[in-house]
Amino acid sequence: MHNRFQHILVGFLIIVTIASCKGLQKETIIYRNDFEGGNLSRIIDGKIEEYNGSKVIGRYSQSGFLLKLDSLPKHNMVQISFDLYIHDTWDGNAIKPEGPDIWIMNIDGWSAVYSTFANGLCTNCSQAFPVVQPSHVNGGFVFFDNKPNSNAIKTDLPGACKLKDSKEGTSMYKILRTFEHTESTLDIGCYAQLEDPDTANKNCNESWSVDNMMVKVIEFK
Numbered sequence: 001m002h003n004r005f006q007h008i009l010v011g012f013l014i015i016v017t018i019a020s021c022k023g024l025q026k027e028t029i030i031y032r033n034d035f036e037g038g039n040l041s042r043i044i045d046g047k048i049e050e051y052n053g054s055k056v057i058g059r060y061s062q063s064g065f066l067l068k069l070d071s072l073p074k075h076n077m078v079q080i081s082f083d084l085y086i087h088d089t090w091d092g093n094a095i096k097p098e099g100p101d102i103w104i105m106n107i108d109g110w111s112a113v114y115s116t117f118a119n120g121l122c123t124n125c126s127q128a129f130p131v132v133q134p135s136h137v138n139g140g141f142v143f144f145d146n147k148p149n150s151n152a153i154k155t156d157l158p159g160a161c162k163l164k165d166s167k168e169g170t171s172m173y174k175i176l177r178t179f180e181h182t183e184s185t186l187d188i189g190c191y192a193q194l195e196d197p198d199t200a201n202k203n204c205n206e207s208w209s210v211d212n213m214m215v216k217v218i219e220f221k
Contacts, residue, residue, distance in 0.1 A: 025218060025219070025220055025221075026218070026219045026221065027079075027216050027217070027218050027219075028073055028075070028216065028217050028219075029214060029215070029216050030069060030072060030073070030215050030216065030217055031067070031069055031213070031214065031215040032213070032214045032215075033057075033212075033213050033214075034054075034055075034211065034212050034213075035048055035055045035056055035057050035211060035213075036054070036055050038055065040057075042067055042068055042069060043057070043065050043066070043067050043068075044065060044066040044067075044068065045063065045064070045065045045066065046065050047065075049209065051085065051087075051160055051170075051209055052157060052158060052170075054211060055211075056085065056209040056210060056211040057209060057210045057211070057213075058085070058207065058208060058209025058210060059087060059160055059161075059203070059207040059208065059209045060190075060191075060192065060207060060208055060209065061192065061194055061202055061203040061206060061207045061208075062192060062193070062194055062202070063191065063192075064104075064189065064190045064191035064192060065189070065190055066187060066188070066189045066190075067187070067188040067189075067190075067213075067215075068185070068186075068187050069185065069186040069187075069188075069215065070184065070185045070186075071184060072183070072184050072185065072186060072217055073217060073219070074219055075181065075182065075217035075218055075219045076180065076181075076182060076218060076219055076220050077178060077179065077180055077181060077217070077218040077220075078107075078178070078179060078181040078186060078215065078216065078217055078218070079176070079177070079178040079215070079216040079217075079218060080105075080107075080112075080175070080176070080177050080178075080188060080213075080214075080215050081174065081175065081176045081177075081212075081213075081214050082174075082175055082210050082211065082212055082213040082214065083153075083172055083173070083174060083175075083210065083211040083212045084103070084172070084173045084174075084175050084208065084209075084210055085157070085160075085170050085171070085172050085208060085209045085210070085211070086103070086117045086119045086170065086171045086172075086173065086208055087119075087159055087160035087161065087163075087169065087170045087206070087207045087208060087209065088119065088120050088159045088160060088161055088162040088163045088169055088170070088204070088205055088206050088207060089119065089120035089121050089122060089162055089163065089205050089206050090116075090117045090118055090119040090120065090122065090127075090194075090206050091118060091122050091125055091195070091206075092116045092117060092118030092122060092125040092126050092127035092128075092148060093116050093118070093125070093126045093127060093128065093143045093145065094118075094122070094125060094195075096195055097195060097196070097197040098195060098196070098197070099116070099195050100116050100143065100193075100195065101116055101117060101118075101192070101193075101194045101195060101206060102114060102115065102116050102192060102193040102194070103115060103116075103117055103129075103190075103191075103192050103208060104189075104190070104191045104192060104193065105175070105177070105188065105189065105190050105191075106187075106188075106189040106190075106191070107177075107179065107181075107186070107187070107188060107189075108181075108183070108186065108187050109187070111133065112132070112177050112179065113132045113133075113175065113177065114132070114133055114134060114141075115127075115128045115129040115130075115131065115132050115133070115134075115143070116128040116129065116143050117129055117171075117173075118148035118149070119148065119149065119169075119170070119171050120159065120162075120163050120166075120168070120169060120206075121163070122148060125148050126145040126146060126147065126148070127143075127146050127147070127148055127149075127150060128143035128144045128145075128146060129146065129150060129151060129173065130146070130150060130151040131143075131144040131146065132177075149171050151173065152171040152172060152173055153172045153173060153174050154171065154172040155168060155171045156168060157169065157170035157171070157172060158170060160207060160209070161203070161204035161205070161207065162201070162204050162205050162206075178218075181217075186215070188215070190210060192208055194206050
């Protein structure tokens with residue numbers, strides 16, 4: 001009986017602890033967009049295109065967009081998540097003139113993601129992602145070497161232009177970043193730095209788009 005009472009007491013304490021911990025954190029969704037309604041409010045340089053039966057923000061090549069949010073409730077952290085589509089022929093860590101092909105996300109002007117991706121026809125290529133920042137060596141950037149499509153959620157999607165008839169023309173990644181933040185405004189910029197000797201067809205050869213974007217603020221009480 002004594003052991004049974006101890007087990008009941010321990011279980012009760014665990015439940016109380018979990019319940020009390022849940023009260024320490026409050027999450028509030030401040031932005032959610034699947035772009036199906038064509039809503040581009042709060043977005044600078046936004047554009048909508050249909051890809052694989054769904055509307056996405058994009059496609060972009062060298063350029064990108066800026067999401068500006070204000071009047072954020074009191075919080076300690078921000079979490080950003082979305083689907084990133086890497087379309088067609090990205091060359092990852094390759095050297096010029098083919099690469100490197102870099103995708104970027106800036107938060108309030110600082111770099112949250114600065115990483116290379118390899119996709120499509122690239123052979124003997126490597127990419128940095130899921131490592132999101134390069135190393136600094138002798139005043140320059142050195143990207144981590146991972147296999148093409150590392151940590152991709154899907155790799156069997158059709159391309160958007162150059163590889164539109166290929167079932168392995170696009171890879172989808174889940175971008176998820178959580179960081180400390182207390183300001184009432186938030187700027188999220190998504191861009192790319194892409195190298196391609198075929199400048200006339202650059203947007204067809206390598207591009208990207210975003211879907212299912214969500215931004216949460218997290219408050220610890």
